[in-house]
Amino acid sequence: MAIEGDSAHGAPANSGEHGRDLPRVVIACRVMEPELEELRKGIAGVEVRYIEQALHRVPQNMAARVQEEIEKVQSSAGLIVLGYGLCSNGIVGVVAPAQGLVVPRAHDCIGLFLGSLERYRECFRERPGTYYLTPGWVAESKDPLGILEEYKERYGQETAQWVMEEELKHYTHIALINSGVGDMERLRARARANAEYFGKQYEEIPGDLSYLRKLLEGPYTEEDFFSIAPGEKVTQERYLQEALACACS
Known part of the structure; x- marks a missing residue:
């Protein structure tokens, strides 16, 4: 069932005479x-x-x-x-x-990157201890290695390392969602580096747009x-x- 006011293709809810051409x-x-x-x-x-x-x-x-x-x-x-x-x-x-x-x-x-809520639930049931990375997170260095560098600037090496390890201690895997967008070889290498540095198993999961x-x-x-x-x-x-x-x- 589509949300009231939307067409099957998601037309704007207020697409009447005054809203028809609004983006x-x-x-x-x-x-x-x-x-x-x-x-x-x-x-x-x-x-x-x-x-x-x-x-x-x-x-x-x-x-x-x-x-x-x-x-x-x-x-x-x-x-x-x-x-x-x-x-x-x-x-x-x-x-x-x-x-x-x-x-x-x-x-x-x-x-959203896996294509459906149901698929995400399935992945979570199969392996709840997974830290997911997407191309956008990796490309902008918002992955654990990038966050570690931010922490180093604020807290110094020792404290930064401890904080990051605490954040990741319940995770067993780091998984890259391969959306097929971007330089996947470079993204894959960075994701693997995250897994190796923090002692997690690496996994790659097909994305769905x-x-x-x-x-x-x-x-x-x-x-x-x-x-x-x-x-x-x-x-x-x-x-x-x-x-x-x-x-x-």
Whole structure:
């Protein structure tokens, strides 16, 4: 079932006489830029605005930054779609504009790169101790090795090493999601270096861009997306209900 007001192809919800020609606007984390830019080459009528990846390290600042971008485009967008999962509650509190807001039913972005929430659940059930890397994370040095370098500048070598090892201590594998975008040989070498340095097993998982394509052109089905009504906020409860439903199924 498509979200009310959307066509099977995800046409803007307010595509009446005054909104028919307004673009769909996707506000996404920059980690998705390599894949979204590749996909949007063949998609018309969509604008993508990227927000810095660094917000994942300070999720308490994310909602305000996302809201800022929404306010910039709300008067010129036919439909606004977020390219974010719940992201450590980072988008909790974001308020839907007059045209409403479409948000993926994902706790983080990994499901978007794997093609579906169900596939992410399957991967998690098979190996819960996996730290996932995407081309965007690796290319921007937002992987464990890159974060370690940031920590060194702040805390020094010894403390930085300890903090990073603490962050990774429950992970057994580091997995690169191969989305087919970017210089995979270089990305693969960097991902392997992460695994070797931190004593984890390396794995490569095929990516699937179908969920990311839905961000750009729909359909925005209830299976994959929340539809936030105008004036309503993104809440943690929506995602908790989703998790409980999955646990009981």
